[in-house]
Amino acid sequence: MEYTMLKDIVYIFGLSIVILIIFHRIRVPFIVGYLLTGLLVGPYGLALIGGVEEVEVLAEVGVVLLLFTIGVEFSFNKLLNIRRSVLIGGPLQVLFTVIAGFAIAFILGMPAGESIFIGFLLSLSSTVIVLKQLQERAEVDTPQGQSALGFLIFQDILIVPMMLFTPLLANDPGYMAASPYAIAVKGTAIIVLAIVMAKWIVPKILYYVVRTQSRELFILSIVTICFSVAWVSFSAGLSLALGAFLAGLIVSESGYSHQTLDTILPLRDVFTSFFFISIGMLLDINYFYAHTGLIILFVTGILVIKAISAGMASLLIGYPLRVAILIGLSLSQVGEFSFVLSKTGLMYGFLSGDFFQLFLCISVLTMVVTPFVIAVAPRLAGYILKLPLPQRFKLVKYPQINNKEVYSRNDHLVIIGYGFNGKNLAQAARMAGIPYAIIEMNPEIVKDAQTKNEPIYYGDAVHESILRSLNIEEARIVVVAISDPVTTRRITRTIREISPKVHIIVRTRYTRELNPLFELGANEVIPEEFETSVEIFTRVLTKYLIPRDEIEAFIADVRSQCYEMLRTPSTVSATYSDLEQHSHDINISTFRIHRGSPLSGKTLAQSELRKRYGVSVVAIKRDSKILPNPGANTLIRTDDVLFVIGTPEKIIKATDKFVSAGKKNGE
Numbered sequence: 001m002e003y004t005m006l007k008d009i010v011y012i013f014g015l016s017i018v019i020l021i022i023f024h025r026i027r028v029p030f031i032v033g034y035l036l037t038g039l040l041v042g043p044y045g046l047a048l049i050g051g052v053e054e055v056e057v058l059a060e061v062g063v064v065l066l067l068f069t070i071g072v073e074f075s076f077n078k079l080l081n082i083r084r085s086v087l088i089g090g091p092l093q094v095l096f097t098v099i100a101g102f103a104i105a106f107i108l109g110m111p112a113g114e115s116i117f118i119g120f121l122l123s124l125s126s127t128v129i130v131l132k133q134l135q136e137r138a139e140v141d142t143p144q145g146q147s148a149l150g151f152l153i154f155q156d157i158l159i160v161p162m163m164l165f166t167p168l169l170a171n172d173p174g175y176m177a178a179s180p181y182a183i184a185v186k187g188t189a190i191i192v193l194a195i196v197m198a199k200w201i202v203p204k205i206l207y208y209v210v211r212t213q214s215r216e217l218f219i220l221s222i223v224t225i226c227f228s229v230a231w232v233s234f235s236a237g238l239s240l241a242l243g244a245f246l247a248g249l250i251v252s253e254s255g256y257s258h259q260t261l262d263t264i265l266p267l268r269d270v271f272t273s274f275f276f277i278s279i280g281m282l283l284d285i286n287y288f289y290a291h292t293g294l295i296i297l298f299v300t301g302i303l304v305i306k307a308i309s310a311g312m313a314s315l316l317i318g319y320p321l322r323v324a325i326l327i328g329l330s331l332s333q334v335g336e337f338s339f340v341l342s343k344t345g346l347m348y349g350f351l352s353g354d355f356f357q358l359f360l361c362i363s364v365l366t367m368v369v370t371p372f373v374i375a376v377a378p379r380l381a382g383y384i385l386k387l388p389l390p391q392r393f394k395l396v397k398y399p400q401i402n403n404k405e406v407y408s409r410n411d412h413l414v415i416i417g418y419g420f421n422g423k424n425l426a427q428a429a430r431m432a433g434i435p436y437a438i439i440e441m442n443p444e445i446v447k448d449a450q451t452k453n454e455p456i457y458y459g460d461a462v463h464e465s466i467l468r469s470l471n472i473e474e475a476r477i478v479v480v481a482i483s484d485p486v487t488t489r490r491i492t493r494t495i496r497e498i499s500p501k502v503h504i505i506v507r508t509r510y511t512r513e514l515n516p517l518f519e520l521g522a523n524e525v526i527p528e529e530f531e532t533s534v535e536i537f538t539r540v541l542t543k544y545l546i547p548r549d550e551i552e553a554f555i556a557d558v559r560s561q562c563y564e565m566l567r568t569p570s571t572v573s574a575t576y577s578d579l580e581q582h583s584h585d586i587n588i589s590t591f592r593i594h595r596g597s598p599l600s601g602k603t604l605a606q607s608e609l610r611k612r613y614g615v616s617v618v619a620i621k622r623d624s625k626i627l628p629n630p631g632a633n634t635l636i637r638t639d640d641v642l643f644v645i646g647t648p649e650k651i652i653k654a655t656d657k658f659v660s661a662g663k664k665n666g667e
Contacts, residue, residue: 005051008051008055015041016273019036027371029126034276035364037280038277038282039280044283055278055281058271061271062272063244063275064227065244065268069264070156071251072260073261074248082146084317085146088317090150090151094158097123097310098116098119104301104305113169123155123158126336127156129333130374133374139483141419144323144326144327147327155337164239169350190233194250202253218259222264223267230243230247233246241340279339282356283360283361287354287358287361302332303332303373306328307329310324310332314328325381329377329380330377332366332373378486409471411474413477414439414467414470417440418438418446419481422440441459457469462491472498472502476502477505478505480495488513493521503524504524508525513525541554591644593636594638600637601635601637603633604617617644619642622639
């Protein structure tokens with residue numbers, strides 16, 4: 001009997017490994033794999049688990065660690081970078097979804113409190129699944145990726161207030177019997193305690209822990225902080241989730257947040273898996289078979305409602321219709337924190353019996369279809385934009401600068417995207433006196449650049465009308481410097497259709513985009529992956545003392561062949577073999593002349609460094625000045641730094657002889 005829990009864990013992890021491997025190959029989110037594992041081992045499946053209560057305890061630990069990591073990752077700087085999406089778009093999206101969920105539930109005859117709770121459940125999307133899909137599609141840094149991230153951050157933060165508000169919706173006698181003042185005092189006391197710990201206690205404790213350089217002690221300290229604050233919060237009549245979140249905030253202010261995340265994430269992933277598996281154990285597959293039509297109807301309705309809610313919020317914060325559609329579809333699923341909140345709903349009777357089974361089936365299905373929904377989103381957005389909608393609605397007007405001079409210019413530069421590369425290019429064009437115009441569809445970036453008198457215009461460059469408004473037919477060069485590969489291809493094709501003569505330069509992050517972009521009409525494609533490689537091997541060749549003109553010729557050859565050498569290393573031209581044996585056995589090293597060194601007070605000729613050790617002094621640093629190519633009669637002084645060239649073995653021999661001798665004599 002005492003080994004029942006161990007057997008259960010073996011069953012859970014063993015089956016999880018098999019399912020997750022299969023799901024990885026068919027690109028289904030791993031959360032669904034955990035839910036399926038729970039279904040199979042649970043009472044509605046193969047009934048392999050005996051200690052259901054013990055699994056639920058481990059699941060509670062997973063929830064605590066999940067909320068703790070959210071607190072650790074919480075950063076006001078991160079919020080400020082995407083503040084419009086977090087502080088305006090996120091609340092609007094949640095509000096629209098809660099209202100829609102409340103309205104539907106209330107119409108179906110549910111009480112007001114329960115209807116609001118249903119709205120809470122529907123308003124949360126899956127941070128894990130959405131971010132993973134955006135990363136795989138290289139869309140995290142795109143406008144839709146950044147905006148979706150802002151919405152998700154707000155949702156993750158909102159889970160704590162929702163869990164605290166749920167007992168009020170349920171009119172819980174125990175919760176309602178407590179004095180509001182007592183609850184406020186307890187909450188204030190916990191927050192004050194968190195501030196005191198974050199400012200004065202935890203940083204000092206972790207400082208001394210880190211000084212021990214013991215990873216085990218650091219892990220133990222972090223886990224203790226997490227669970228102790230959660231326990232204090234729970235003991236005060238508040239939730240474990242709130243305590244865990246506050247514990248994360250405390251650690252995030254200590255300066256050790258990155259090390260904490262690196263330490264706690266493996267623990268979190270293990271225990272969080274128990275949480276999703278425990279949810280899966282509650283899923284009744286017989287209910288799914290009996291109500292398949294109803295479930296599919298609700299899944300479709302929720303996907304549409306959530307997509308419209310997030311899309312409307314995106315439109316209201318200034319994004320064009322195409323981007324709003326992409327954001328809406330990416331956030332259309334029910335998220336993992338809805339499961340966390342559903343546990344609270346179970347406690348207060350909001351989700352019981354068949355209704356809880358309906359919620360589980362709907363949530364799992366929305367997660368399963370998310371990768372496919374995100375994959376078809378660009379194509380669906382394209383179809384919607386072809387509908388006879390008002391042009392103003394498609395483009396979403398945004399305040400423009402008054403400078404209209406660029407529209408009538410010829411031979412100008414058009415920069416699409418005002419990120420890091422776009423800003424640098426604009427600065428270089430301004431310094432060189434080249435007329436240029438910028439297209440950007442992030443309204444915050446446009447507004448900020450307008451204050452600096454940049455010729456920047458708000459718009460989505462996939463639209464032909466936006467490109468023509470900047471007289472792109474008469475531009476000399478168009479540079480596409482955005483992070484969305486799908487949009488980059490569409491923009492490149494549109495530009496080439498408008499103007500056969502304009503020179504198109506495209507920046508891309510991935511090598512797989514090279515051939516498609518060339519086929520669509522790009523004249524030059526600059527892949528970041530290859531350019532990073534070029535920069536690295538430039539520095540490597542420089543360290544091997546290969547002449548600069550040969551390095552530059554080599555790089556020019558690589559670029560002129562569209563990086564063919566890097567794409568197919570087996571076809572390296574014989575031209576490159578000239579670089580292979582260029583002074584690989586020669587190093588340049590430095591050593592300081594200490595007081596008492598045998599070299600101090602001698603000329604270079606008297607030192608006989610070349611004659612006796614086979615090394616040559618090519619420069620001397622003296623009093624922050626460099627003396628290049630010193631002559632034989634140059635006097636060596638104490639504290640001089642000699643730049644010596646020679647083979648590594650000979651440099652080591654000379655250094656050991658003169659430097660070590662000087663240190664001994666000086667000491």
